[in-house]
Amino acid sequence: MNIxxxxxxYKGIGKAERKRLSEILRNTTATVTALEASNTLxxxxxxxxxxxxxxxxxxxxxxxxxxxxxxxxxxxxxxDIVPEDEFVxxxxxxxxxxxxxxSAAEYWGMxxxxxxxxxxxTQQQQxxxxxVIKGTExxxxxxxxxxxxGLRNIWRNNIKVLVSDPTRTIVDIIQNxxxxxGIRSTLDILQNYFFSKEKSIQLCIEYMQQLNNxxxxxxxxxxIEKYFATEQDLxxxxxxxxxxxxxxxxxxxxxxxxxxxWRLLVPENWK
Numbered sequence: 001m002n003i004x005x006x007x008x009x010y011k012g013i014g015k016a017e018r019k020r021l022s023e024i025l026r027n028t029t030a031t032v033t034a035l036e037a038s039n040t041l042x043x044x045x046x047x048x049x050x051x052x053x054x055x056x057x058x059x060x061x062x063x064x065x066x067x068x069x070x071x072x073x074x075x076x077x078x079x080d081i082v083p084e085d086e087f088v089x090x091x092x093x094x095x096x097x098x099x100x101x102x103s104a105a106e107y108w109g110m111x112x113x114x115x116x117x118x119x120x121x122t123q124q125q126q127x128x129x130x131x132v133i134k135g136t137e138x139x140x141x142x143x144x145x146x147x148x149x150g151l152r153n154i155w156r157n158n159i160k161v162l163v164s165d166p167t168r169t170i171v172d173i174i175q176n177x178x179x180x181x182g183i184r185s186t187l188d189i190l191q192n193y194f195f196s197k198e199k200s201i202q203l204c205i206e207y208m209q210q211l212n213n214x215x216x217x218x219x220x221x222x223x224i225e226k227y228f229a230t231e232q233d234l235x236x237x238x239x240x241x242x243x244x245x246x247x248x249x250x251x252x253x254x255x256x257x258x259x260x261x262w263r264l265l266v267p268e269n270w271k
Contacts, residue, residue: 013058021055025071030085030159031092032061032069064133065093086136088159090120093133094140097122098151098162101139101179102189104169107154110192111185119179121147121164121172141179150207166198171207174223175216176251183250187223194228205237214243222249222262 013021020041024032027040034049041048052069055061061069070089087099101119105111117137129140150168153160164172170193173180180186193199208216221238224231248255248265255265 013055013060017051017054020051021060030070030088030157031064032071034067062134064089065131068093085156085159086118086138087154087161087163088156089133089136090118090138091159091161094120094122094124094126094138096145096148097124098148098164100141100164100169100172101176102173102181102185104164104166105173105180105189107163108166108169108196108198110166110169110189110196111180113181113185115181123148141176147211149210150203165203166193166196167200167203168207169193171204171211171216174220175211175213177219177249178252182252186250187227190223191227194231201231201234204234208237208241214241214245215247217241217243218247218262218264219249222259222264222266225262 024037024040028036032052034045034052037043037048037052038045041051043051049067052061056063056069060072062072063069087103090097090099097120099107099119100121102111102113102115103117103119106113106115117139120138120140121143122140123143123145125142126140129142131138131140148162150165150171151162152165154163155161170190173186173189177183177186180189204220208220217238221235221242224235224238229235242263244263246258246263246265249267249270253267255267257266257268257271258264259266259271
């Protein structure tokens with residue numbers, strides 16, 4: 001990265017600091033951490049952390065999380081900038097992780113709704129599962145390594161990011177409708193999926209079996225029978241794997257009417 005020093009908002013740094021900053025930015029992608037700077041400059045991590053803090057104070061870097069910075073574009077009039085790609089920031093901060101829910105549905109063109117938050121499934125335990133980073137909210141959901149299936153690698157600004165594929169996105173939002181704003185949005189996305197070239201009944205069955213969640217079969221079976229009755233193979237799979245006990249169609253809604261056939265509690269207007 002070529003560093004230019006023409007913007008009046010930037011405070012001056014010496015020749016040695018300019019050289020160090022250039023070297024750091026050439027050897028990092030999207031974000032900069034003290035560890036990366038330490039490895040690049042062959043100095044202690046503590047010294048590297050102080051150096052990055054100095055660059056941030058003078059407007060050359062912008063802090064997005066404790067110990068994590070992003071470069072400030074030379075044309076920017078402020079150091080309080082929005083990261084170029086929220087998916088990349090998620091990958092950098094919460095990996096191992098993947099993008100899911102409405103964020104994945106948007107990426108695959110399965111919804112026209114605009115969502116401001118980014119849904120991230122992560123293996124990292126967090127103190128804050130709803131961090132706001134430079135004005136973007138990330139909704140984090142803790143998941144297990146064995147749940148990392150049905151994913152695709154995509155490239156954003158030369159960074160590889162994992163996103164749930166269209167079918168896995170469907171299974172995820174059936175398991176947890178809040179990942180796409182509730183059961184109504186889930187139904188809309190499901191309809192778009194069934195009319196898309198990405199539709200794969202076999203993958204739906206495989207992913208549900210791998211997830212092994214009884215509520216998914218109940219919700220999926222109910223919705224298919226009610227709205228997509230021609231999908232008989234999927235319907236039969238849900239019937240075959242129906243488990244004991246009752247589940248709710250949407251945990252965030254008042255569901256007080258039981259659909260006995262599916263052992264599913266639904267809102268009164270749905271029954």
